[in-house]
Amino acid sequence: MLTIDRSVYFDLIAHLIDGLPDEACGLLAGTVDADDQAAVARFYPSANVSASSRIYTIDPKTHLRADIDAEDDGLRILGVVHSHTHTEAVPSATDVQQAPDPDWHYIIVSFRTGVPALRSYRIIDGSVSEESVGLAAD
């Protein structure tokens, strides 16, 4: 189960819409409790330095600054969000192969139908499992 602050959810959806027709992306930061329940409290929008409708790359400097900023505030980077412009919100082979951290949460928002469809996954050693997502009041 991944919980996202409501305002963070709106921010990330707005950023992904702004990025259309390209894929857009950003990083999630927050906390993980003793039961491994992750709560996303902050969204760090990134440029897609691949500038593509098919692939994304987080701006490395944005990643560095987000990592330091989150750490300074007692948070940590929990995962990454990216959009799929024409396909379902399911990790592609590229997403699985390049997943950088088994502790991360991988949110994909599909715009295939025009209406954003958000799903979240864990990707551990190439194995993908979907998790439920809930919104929390800020």
Add this chain to the structure above:
Amino acid sequence: MSVTVRVPPVFRTMTGGQSTVQVQGATVAEVLADLEANHPGFSAKLLDDSGALVRYVNIFVDDDDIRFMESLATAVPDGVTVSIMQAVAGGF
């Protein structure tokens, strides 16, 4: 010259769980060599067979991406922070 290296979570098995370690070196290459000497395993993760930085890792000297500097020959002034960051990419 003492340098702080920030280590991403996935590589902390090599630093006993520490998020930062202190190493010596005047260039990124020297910093990585000292890192490997004290925390074996980093070279295999960070460098390819030709000794170049692998493409799925970014290294910063303070705020500067070494790919836009002099890569592994980039100077590391005393007291700066070297950050090892995994590249984050994917897509369709």
